[in-house]
Amino acid sequence: MSSFSVTEPSDRSKWFAGTLVIVYALITMMPLAWIMLTGFKSPSDAISYPPKVVFEPTLEGYVNLFTTRTRQTEEYLEANPPETWYEEIVREYDMVIAGPSKFGERFMNSVIIGFGSTFLSIVLGTLAAYAFSRFKIPLADDLLFFILSTRMMPPIAVAIPIFLMYRTLGLSDTHLGMILLYTAVNISLAVWLLKGFIDEIPREYEEAALIDGYTRFQAFYKVVLPQAATGIASTAIFCLIFAWNEYAFAVLLTSGTAQTAPPFIPTIIGVGGLDWPAVAAGATIFLLPVMVFTILLRKHLLRGITFGAVRK
Amino acid sequence: MSDTPVDRAATATPPRVARKIKGLSDRAIAWIFVGPTIFLLLAINIFPLIWTIKLSFTNFKANRIGREVKNIGFRNYERILTDSDIWLNMQATAHFLFWTIFFQVLIGFTLAYLINKKFKGNDLWTTIIVLPMMLSPAVVGNFWKFLYQPQIGLFNYVVAFFTGKDPSSFEMLGSVQLAPWSIVIVDTWMWTPFVMLICLAGLRSIPDYIYEAAEVDRASKLRQFFTITIPMVLPFLMLAVLFRGIENFKMFDLVVQLTGGGPGSTTELTSINLKREAFEKWRTGYASAYAIILFVTVFGLASIYVKALNKVKER
Amino acid sequence: MSNFFTGLLQLRRGPWEMVATILIGLGVFMLMQPFVLWGFTYSFITTLIGTVMFIVVSHFKE
Numbered sequence: 001m002s003s004f005s006v007t008e009p010s011d012r013s014k015w016f017a018g019t020l021v022i023v024y025a026l027i028t029m030m031p032l033a034w035i036m037l038t039g040f041k042s043p044s045d046a047i048s049y050p051p052k053v054v055f056e057p058t059l060e061g062y063v064n065l066f067t068t069r070t071r072q073t074e075e076y077l078e079a080n081p082p083e084t085w086y087e088e089i090v091r092e093y094d095m096v097i098a099g100p101s102k103f104g105e106r107f108m109n110s111v112i113i114g115f116g117s118t119f120l121s122i123v124l125g126t127l128a129a130y131a132f133s134r135f136k137i138p139l140a141d142d143l144l145f146f147i148l149s150t151r152m153m154p155p156i157a158v159a160i161p162i163f164l165m166y167r168t169l170g171l172s173d174t175h176l177g178m179i180l181l182y183t184a185v186n187i188s189l190a191v192w193l194l195k196g197f198i199d200e201i202p203r204e205y206e207e208a209a210l211i212d213g214y215t216r217f218q219a220f221y222k223v224v225l226p227q228a229a230t231g232i233a234s235t236a237i238f239c240l241i242f243a244w245n246e247y248a249f250a251v252l253l254t255s256g257t258a259q260t261a262p263p264f265i266p267t268i269i270g271v272g273g274l275d276w277p278a279v280a281a282g283a284t285i286f287l288l289p290v291m292v293f294t295i296l297l298r299k300h301l302l303r304g305i306t307f308g309a310v311r312k
Numbered sequence: 313m314s315d316t317p318v319d320r321a322a323t324a325t326p327p328r329v330a331r332k333i334k335g336l337s338d339r340a341i342a343w344i345f346v347g348p349t350i351f352l353l354l355a356i357n358i359f360p361l362i363w364t365i366k367l368s369f370t371n372f373k374a375n376r377i378g379r380e381v382k383n384i385g386f387r388n389y390e391r392i393l394t395d396s397d398i399w400l401n402m403q404a405t406a407h408f409l410f411w412t413i414f415f416q417v418l419i420g421f422t423l424a425y426l427i428n429k430k431f432k433g434n435d436l437w438t439t440i441i442v443l444p445m446m447l448s449p450a451v452v453g454n455f456w457k458f459l460y461q462p463q464i465g466l467f468n469y470v471v472a473f474f475t476g477k478d479p480s481s482f483e484m485l486g487s488v489q490l491a492p493w494s495i496v497i498v499d500t501w502m503w504t505p506f507v508m509l510i511c512l513a514g515l516r517s518i519p520d521y522i523y524e525a526a527e528v529d530r531a532s533k534l535r536q537f538f539t540i541t542i543p544m545v546l547p548f549l550m551l552a553v554l555f556r557g558i559e560n561f562k563m564f565d566l567v568v569q570l571t572g573g574g575p576g577s578t579t580e581l582t583s584i585n586l587k588r589e590a591f592e593k594w595r596t597g598y599a600s601a602y603a604i605i606l607f608v609t610v611f612g613l614a615s616i617y618v619k620a621l622n623k624v625k626e627r
Numbered sequence: 628m629s630n631f632f633t634g635l636l637q638l639r640r641g642p643w644e645m646v647a648t649i650l651i652g653l654g655v656f657m658l659m660q661p662f663v664l665w666g667f668t669y670s671f672i673t674t675l676i677g678t679v680m681f682i683v684v685s686h687f688k689e
Contacts, residue, residue, distance in 0.1 A: 009429045018431035024423060025440045028501065032443065034466050035455045049463045050479070124349045131345035135338055145618055147349070150357040152614040154562035156583045157603035160590050161360035161367070164374060184356035187349055216341050247450035247565035248583075252591060266454040266569055276458055283451050294446045298439045302509050306551065309621045310513040393668045402667065406659035605671050609658060612651035612678040615685075619644065 032287075038280035046276040060089050061277030065103050065268065065285075069095040103282060106264040110286075112175055113260055114243040117182035121239050122232060124183070125190025130220055132191065133198040134206075144192070148307065151188035155248035163253060173254045181249055186239040189307065193238070196308035197231025198224065234300040237293050244290060261286050361607070368601035375594040388601035398602075401577065401585045407492055408499070408567075408581060409560050413553055415500040420507030421549070425541075427508070428515045438512075442505045449502070453569030456498045460484040460570075485571055491578050495567050499560065507552045514548030515541070547624050554617045558610055582606060643684035650677030 009017070038046050040057040063086045071094060080096070082088040090097055128147075132140060162181065163172070171177030201224060209219040225232075251263040265282040268275055294301070302310045336344075368388055372381045392398055423441065427434050444452070459467045463480045472479035484494040518540065526536045564583040567573070573580035573588075580588075586606065590599035634642035654674030657666040 014429050014431040017426035017429035018433070018437075021423060021426050021431070021434070021437050021441070024419075025437045028441055028444060031456065031459055031466070031501070034459065038458070047464045051464060051466055051469055124352065127345040128349040131342045135342035137342055137346065143346070143350070145615075147353065148618060149611060149614050150353055152558055152610050152617075153357065153361075154564075154583060154603070154606050154610055156562070156564055156586050156590070157364070157607045157610075158357065158360050160374075160596060160600055160603060161363040162356070163591075164363070164596075165360060180352070181356060184352050187352065191349065216336065216338065241446060245446075245448035245450075247448065247569075251450075252587075262448050262450040262565075265451055279454065279458070283455050286451060287447050290446050290448070291443055294443055295439055298435075298442070301442060302513050305506060306510065306513075306555075306624075307621060309551065309625045310510065310548070389671070393671055394664070396664060399664060399667045402659045403661045406661070409659070608671065608675050608678055609655055612674050612681070613655065615678060615681045616648050616651060619648070 035280045036284050038277055039284045041277050041280075043275060043277055046280070058089065059086070061275075061281040063089050063097075064275055064278040065281045066101055067097045068099050068101050069093075070098045072096050101268075102264065103261075103268070106259055106261045107285070109175070109258055110244060110260040110262075113178045113182060113258070114240050116175065116179040117186060117243045118236050118239040120179065120183040121186040121190045122236050125187050125194050125235070126225075126228070126232060128187075128191045129194035129198050130224060132195050134203070144195075147188045147191050149188075151185065156252075159249060159252045162249075166253060173256055173258050175258050178250070178254060178258050178260070181253070182243040182246065185246075185249075186242055189242070189304070190235050190239055192307040193235045193304060194228070194231060196303070196311075197228050197235070201227045234297055234304065237297050238300075238304040241290055241293060364600045364603055364607075367597050368604050370597040372597040372600075373594050374596040381597075384597070388598045389605070391598065392602055392605060397577075398582075398585065401580050401582050404492065404577070404579060405561065405563075405581045408495060408563065408579075409557060411493075411496045412499045412503070412560055413556055415496070416504045416507045416556060417549065417553065419500070420504045420552070421511045421545075423504070423508045424511035424515055427512055438509075442509065444502045445505045447502070449566040450569045452502060453498065453566040457485065457570055460494060462486070486575055488575055488578050491571055491575055495570055495579050498566060498570060499563070502566070503556060503559075507549075507556065510548050510552040511545055514545035517548075518544045547620065551617070551620050551624055554613060554620055558613050558617060561613070562606065562610060638687050640684060640687040640689050643687060644681065647677050647681035647684055650674070650680065653677070 039061045040059070041052070041055055042058050042060050045052050045055045046061075067086070067090070069090055074094070077091065077094060077096070082091050087097060131137060132144065137143065166172040166177050169177075171180075205223050205227070206219040209223045210216070214222065245262065246260070247262040250260045254260065254263070261282070265279060265286060268278050268282060297304070369383055369385060370381050371384050371388075373379060427438055456467075459465045460483075462468055462483045467484060468479040468482065471477065471482075482490065484490050522540055522544075523536060526540060531539070562583050563581050564587070567579060567581055568584055568587075571579040573584045577585075583606070586599060586602050589595050589602060631642045631645075635646070651674055654670050654672075654677055657670035657673060660666055
């Protein structure tokens with residue numbers, strides 16, 4: 001490398017590029033920041049005109065998100081002074097907390113279905129990816145294309161027969177049904193990504209193990225799996241994020257016990273229309289884990305979203 | 313894929329090794345490993361698909377179970393493909409597809425080009441820019457609905473600030489003219505980072521020595537841009553466009569939360585229309601034919617996508 | 628160009644995939660164009676032929 005490189009941009013163009021990108025990043029963050037702020041507003045601040053940038057923060061949105069409330073008579077309110085800080089917030093509207101809302105349940109459903117389907121897709125996906133990577137499978141290319149193409153199917157188009165099938169089998173609105181469905185969607189991504197990761201592990205390691213008297217299973221378990229750990233972890237996060245975000249199947253096939261958070265959050269109703277601070281609070285709680293995972297994943301983002309075609 | 317002679321040589325286990333392997337044969341293990349995946353996909357994807365094809369030739373209605381199901385041949389397909397209302401839904405989809413891809417490529421490529429200047433802290437800002445595309449589209453649609461509210465929403469207020477218009481003088485979601493653009497804006501906000509990331513990968517795949525050689529030949533910067541940068545990034549860009557095309561062709565969650573297809577049917581994209589037919593009007597047979605039409609289109613585009621994918625992979 | 632036609636005659640994968648890709652693209656365009664209704668009507672059959680052709684010809688030799 002010479003001291004003067006033609007491919008290294010000048011300081012001025014770097015500065016210019018940096019400024020533009022930062023401006024874009026700030027603009028793109030505005031909607032997200034606004035929603036997070038709205039979660040800490042009172043309902044009247046949230047719908048004030050013009051929109052308030054400076055306001056007195058309150059946890060009302062979060063309290064409303066997690067509870068159901070009823071109006072009470074003055075005698076009752078005077079006889080029972082508020083005991084906790086969240087009771088106090090509700091008292092300002094002459095209400096008492098009647099019980100927990102469904103949000104906690106729906107959030108847990110998202111967790112159960114998300115982790116359940118991720119676990120299944122990773123287990124099945126790793127096995128299949130290993131086989132595709134190491135063995136001669138007849139029509140391997142066609143099978144891989146078939147696996148990938150299932151990912152491309154429009155959810156609404158397959159939802160009709162799945163709806164009928166689940167109705168017959170009694171799987172509609174159950175955790176198991178949703179886990180199986182999300183596994184079927186995620187497995188294509190898992191197989192494609194993991195095959196790429198396993199392809200990168202030299203075969204010599206296993207062959208050495210086989211010569212040492214390991215069976216194929218042992219070689220797979222003791223040699224390949226540890227080598228593929230990073231790849232497996234990042235694939236898992238991709239599967240988890242997909243299952244976490246999915247809406248179309250969830251809204252068509254669940255309505256109660258197994259409903260996940262995405263179809264639920266928009267239906268949070270307050271007194272007189274949508275309770276925007278509560279909706280914003282729900283969105284914030286729901287989106288934050290994904291943001292954290294995205295930052296963890298940043299090195300593997302491209303690989304995940306292009307089915308492993310682009311490595312870096 | 314793995315079809316080089318080296319790979320093939322490596323796959324063929326040497327006989328010396330083979331004799332020592334205990335337990336199941338490789339072929340048996342291969343099928344045990346692939347079997348569950350194939351089984352699951354057959355049960356949850358292929359079986360339903362075949363069922364849909366079968367239903368698409370009938371007048372079945374899923375909310376009337378006792379009713380006699382008649383085989384009506386290709387009539388469902390005929391009705392859909394000559395229906396000018398569905399044709400209008402397709403045009404709404406086309407408007408959405410064309411403009412989202414146009415803006416995403418324009419902004420995404422520009423951003424990638426700027427980030428590739430490797431200014432200090434570019435990694436951090438890239439990660440921040442990427443955030444929107446990882447979020448749940450339904451929740452994103454829901455909170456943009458709040459941002460778009462006339463008077464109380466941030467969006468109208470920002471537009472008012474820059475144009476001097478009255479923030480309550482226009483409704484993004486309520487107006488027939490503006491609603492199709494409102495969904496384009498949100499989708500562009502959400503998915504520009506995707507195009508950006510892929511373009512960035514394309515830009516980074518160009519080896520420095522090509523530019524150095526061009527410099528020696530005294531090619532101008534502009535010429536280098538059009539003869540080196542653009543052609544080298546093009547396969548990556550194709551990949552991004554195809555993927556966004558497929559995804560937006562079947563767009564459902566974001567738009568259904570944002571506009572629900574309205575006002576009227578100005579933003580009723582095909583998937584939303586299909587959902588109405590299938591799960592609100594319960595014309596199951598008719599909707600199945602509709603689903604097959606969408607499916608074949610997506611499948612066709614997906615085969616082109618996989619071809620493009622393998623092309624990029626070979627580089 | 629003549630390579631393309633000899634490729635077609637010899638049942639090579641490359642040119643045939645190109646034909647199938649063009650058919651699929653044409654079908655998708657016909658489906659969503661705002662100009663003529665008959666284009667919309669015959670879009671499905673065009674895409675279907677293109678897609679089936681694509682699957683078949685991807686098994687031709689390179």
